[in-house]
Amino acid sequence: MSHRQQHLNSGSNGRMGSADFRRPEENESIMNKKQTAIVREFLYLTAAEGIIAAAVFFFLIPSQAAVSSIAGLAMVLSNIAPFPISFITLILNVILLIIGFFACGKEFGGKTVYTSLVLSCYLALFEHLFPNFTSVTESAELDVLCYILIVSFGSAILFNRNASSGGLDIVAKIMHQYLHMELGRAMVIAGICIAMTTIFFYDKKIVVLSLLGTYFNGMILDHFIFGQNLKRRVCIISENQEMIRRFLIEEIHSGATMYEAIGAYKMETHKELITIVDKNEYQKLMSFIRKNDPKAFVTVYTVSDIHYVVKS
Numbered sequence: 001m002s003h004r005q006q007h008l009n010s011g012s013n014g015r016m017g018s019a020d021f022r023r024p025e026e027n028e029s030i031m032n033k034k035q036t037a038i039v040r041e042f043l044y045l046t047a048a049e050g051i052i053a054a055a056v057f058f059f060l061i062p063s064q065a066a067v068s069s070i071a072g073l074a075m076v077l078s079n080i081a082p083f084p085i086s087f088i089t090l091i092l093n094v095i096l097l098i099i100g101f102f103a104c105g106k107e108f109g110g111k112t113v114y115t116s117l118v119l120s121c122y123l124a125l126f127e128h129l130f131p132n133f134t135s136v137t138e139s140a141e142l143d144v145l146c147y148i149l150i151v152s153f154g155s156a157i158l159f160n161r162n163a164s165s166g167g168l169d170i171v172a173k174i175m176h177q178y179l180h181m182e183l184g185r186a187m188v189i190a191g192i193c194i195a196m197t198t199i200f201f202y203d204k205k206i207v208v209l210s211l212l213g214t215y216f217n218g219m220i221l222d223h224f225i226f227g228q229n230l231k232r233r234v235c236i237i238s239e240n241q242e243m244i245r246r247f248l249i250e251e252i253h254s255g256a257t258m259y260e261a262i263g264a265y266k267m268e269t270h271k272e273l274i275t276i277v278d279k280n281e282y283q284k285l286m287s288f289i290r291k292n293d294p295k296a297f298v299t300v301y302t303v304s305d306i307h308y309v310v311k312s
Contacts, residue, residue, distance in 0.1 A: 042114070045163055049115045051154035052165045053122030055147045061085065062135035063143035064206050065198065067213035070096070070167025073194045079201045086123040093120070093166040100170035104177060108162050115158060116166030140206070144213040148220055156224030159183055168194065184222030188215055231303040232282045236273045236289070237261060238296035244273060247288050252281050276303055 060067060061075055074088035081088060093116040101109030126133075137143055158164050164173055168190050175186035195210035238244055241258070248254050256275040263270065277285060282300075289296050 041161065044157065044161060045111060045115055046118055048154045048157040048161075049118040049165060050122060051157075052151050053119050053126065055150035055154065056119075057123055057126040057130075058133070058136055059143045059147035059150065062133070063140040063147065063209065064202055065140065065144050065147075065195075065209040065213055067144060067147060067191065067195065067210055067217055070194075072210070073167075073197060076194075076197045076201055084124075084127060086120050086127060089123060089167070090116075090120040096167055096170045100164075100166075100173065103174050104170070108164070108173065111158075111161070111163035112166050112170060115163055119165055140209055144209050148213055148217045152217055152220040152224050155221055159221075182222055184218035184220075186218075187221055188218035191217065231276050231278050231306065233274065233276050233301040233303050234282065234285060235299045235301075236275075236296055237270050237298075238273070238289075238293050240293045240296070241271045241273055243292065244289065244296075248273075248275055248285070251288075252277065252284060254281060276306065 060072060064075065065072070070089060070092050074085045074092060077088050078085050097109065097113055097116055100112055135143055137146065155165060155169060158169070159173075164170055168187065171190040172183055172186035175181050175190070176183050179186070181189075191214035192211065195207070195214045198210045199207050236244060245256060245258070248256050254275055254277050256273050259272045259274065261270050261272040262268070275285075286298075289298060
């Protein structure tokens, strides 16, 4: 046997050994972690969908405004179709789910199938429990406002987990993925088309509420999405760069980049360290700098989006 064949065989045996000869308790621990992660994920999706369903049933439907929701379109169609809103919502979602499954990938499609079914079940449950429900606030304007705040929060949870509540969210996700629009703006454009359908069945007040609600829903959705994803770009000039660099790498487990910077006043050369951290990491970093190097020169910028490839 040649040295090359021996090397390949030994390498493959080594790889097989590391994968195939794990201790049983290690394999069991890995499986338990995966199962826990899956259960936690579906609990998040179910809770977020419950928030959205409550917003639709208790605020959107009583207001009669079609605000950035396929349920709003279903509410309009219920004026001409002899079916409950929950059933019309289900039919519309099935059509859009098929499109979304192929356009946005299996993970997004699979999660959205689940959330869409859950939404219809929630609505059917609410219809059964509260058959003659009218309004919590007795005001269409307040109903729309409450709906926008609550549904935007629920939708942001789903979008940040690569899922959606189905319906119009699928349209917004497709526009975001292929037209590179912000999700809030995509929701506004798609929602305006839905809102305009109210002109055929409701008065001018409802039409205006639908349009304004759609616009503010997109703004608040972007606020919730970017608010959860905002990071900070921290630029540090210090005489203790090595100490700060080691803290970033070993304690925060964050990368960093170092540049040469020249001060314009004395033309002195310094090292500038730049890193991007989340909110919790930023607080730890600033506490460390204030304690160990209070004379450090630090500037901070807000970062709303990052695109990178994770190093293996």
